[in-house]
Amino acid sequence: xxxxxxxxxxxxxxxxxxxxxxxxxxxxxxxxxxxxxxxxxxxxxxxxxxxxxxxxxxxxxxxxxxxxxxxxxxxxxxxxxxxxxxxxxxxxxxxxxxxxxxxxxxxxxxxxxxxxxxxxxxxxxxxxxxxxxxxxxxxxxxxxxxxxxxxxxxxxxxxxxxxxxxxxxxxxxxxxxxxxxxxxxxxxxxxxxxxxxxxxxxxxxxxxxxxxxxxxxxxxxxxxxxxxxxxxxxxxxxxxxxxxxxxxxxxxxxxxxxxxxxxxxxxxxxxxxxxxxxxxxxxxxxxxxxxxxxxxxxxxxxxxxxxxxxxxxxxxxxxxxxxxxxxxxxxxxxxxxxxxxxxxxxxxxxxxxxxxxxxxxxxxxxxxxxxxxxxxxxx
Numbered sequence: 001x002x003x004x005x006x007x008x009x010x011x012x013x014x015x016x017x018x019x020x021x022x023x024x025x026x027x028x029x030x031x032x033x034x035x036x037x038x039x040x041x042x043x044x045x046x047x048x049x050x051x052x053x054x055x056x057x058x059x060x061x062x063x064x065x066x067x068x069x070x071x072x073x074x075x076x077x078x079x080x081x082x083x084x085x086x087x088x089x090x091x092x093x094x095x096x097x098x099x100x101x102x103x104x105x106x107x108x109x110x111x112x113x114x115x116x117x118x119x120x121x122x123x124x125x126x127x128x129x130x131x132x133x134x135x136x137x138x139x140x141x142x143x144x145x146x147x148x149x150x151x152x153x154x155x156x157x158x159x160x161x162x163x164x165x166x167x168x169x170x171x172x173x174x175x176x177x178x179x180x181x182x183x184x185x186x187x188x189x190x191x192x193x194x195x196x197x198x199x200x201x202x203x204x205x206x207x208x209x210x211x212x213x214x215x216x217x218x219x220x221x222x223x224x225x226x227x228x229x230x231x232x233x234x235x236x237x238x239x240x241x242x243x244x245x246x247x248x249x250x251x252x253x254x255x256x257x258x259x260x261x262x263x264x265x266x267x268x269x270x271x272x273x274x275x276x277x278x279x280x281x282x283x284x285x286x287x288x289x290x291x292x293x294x295x296x297x298x299x300x301x302x303x304x305x306x307x308x309x310x311x312x313x314x315x316x317x318x319x320x321x322x323x324x325x326x327x328x329x330x331x332x333x334x335x336x337x338x339x340x341x342x343x344x345x346x347x348x349x350x351x352x353x354x355x356x357x358x359x360x361x362x363x364x365x366x367x368x369x370x371x372x373x374x375x376x377x378x379x
Contacts, residue, residue: 001197003208009176009197010048010212016175017051018043019166021159022059023182024202027359030064032115035355036338039206039292041119042285046209050121051169051177053162057123061108068104076100126161129168136160145192146185156185163189163196170195180205203282203294210283219281219293221345227275234341234349235273242299242335243270245356251333253305255365259322260310263365267304271330274298284338290352292340299335303363304328309370327368333361 001009009015020040028037043050075098083090095101116123126132139160140147146160147153163179163186170177179190182200190198199205210216225231226238246268253263277298285292306326310319336357342350 003204006178006197006199006208007212010046010209014176015048015178016170016173017049018178018180018205019051019053020056020202021162021179021181021183021186022056022063023200024180025060026063027182027201029358030060030067031358032064032111034358035292035340035353036203036284036294036357038115038118039284039338040121040202042206042209042292044120045285045287046213048178048209050119051124051166052116052121053124053126053165055126055158055162057112059158061105061112064108064111065104068102068107072100072102072104124165124169126165129161129165132161132164132168135164145188148185148188159183159185159189163193167193167195178205203284206284207282210286213286215283215286215291218283218286218291218343219295219339219341222291222293222339222341222349223278223281223295225345225349227278229275231349234351237351237354238337238339239270239273241337241354241356242273245335245358246270246301248358250358250360251303252360252362253365254362255305255307255327256367257307257309257370259370260312260319261368261370262308262310264306264308265303265363266306266326267302269302271300271302274300274332277334286343289342289344290340291343292338294336294338296334296336298332300330300332302328302330303365305363305365307368307370322370325368325370327365329363329365331363333363 006015018040025032025037028034031037040050079090079094082088115121136157139145140153140157143149143153146156146163148156166177166179177196179186179196179198180200180202181187181198187198190196199208207216210218226234229235249265249268251265251268253265255261255263274297279296281293281295283291283293304326306324308324309322311322313320336359338355338357340352342352344350
């Protein structure tokens, strides 16, 4: 179905539910609390249930659990090394204060439960799929979508179980289920199904509902005022949100060098918000008084990274350290914003919240000289 087909189906009431795949959760930095992820609640407000199969729920929680456990491990290691180096006694409440004694699995379950309650989602059990097990294995041995002719097709069992449950749900209600998914197996299955339709990303699906309910232009006036440069308070809110995002110093480093290197991001300082680069807003949600929309804008910022250089010793079969340098560059990168503001702009933009996506971006440092400006005193 084309975008126009889906919008028409929404308007005609033929979309019986919306579901998400794990790829949607992963694309939101595995964060159930992210503002634009929680706008999934908008589907329910449009009288369209949000359903999540239990296998997908388990996958999302497992992904969050792994990341939560990893950050605990890294922090424990860093604290132990720091305490040893500085001869520091470990405070009695350190573990509790830094959540080092928290159970990652329990944390993931709690986050999911809060998310389900907030967006009003229903969890579907794949064990309740009529003839689900027999159909699952029939498709597996017949190498029928979502299973493919490859050695790793056993890994498709969770997706297959989820898709069969969703198809049974749609058939029972004689409606379509909109599947927000990026995974190829999901797309292939939906292409051959009369009951499932795949779209991605989440913002695209939310935008289709806004278009169907004629809300898609609600943010246009806000963006128009923003571009005009007359909304100083609003622009400061946006600026503050972007600065807060940059303080995480979370970016990938791309560079060329004559030797091997490892790079660590060190700093990021906002220089300018390039309003001419603003994209068209996508309305994610709306009620009688407010509108939530996503938009992208380029920024210019100064980035600093620390480079550690090395060469490969073919005799000892190891990397030999060759010193380090810090490098700085000014670069333009794209920020994705989610903004909640009043629909009425007669007295200017009244903003409630500005959040910036935590997704990682890449900064190109160009060519980095491993041994810059060496003089006689350096030897």
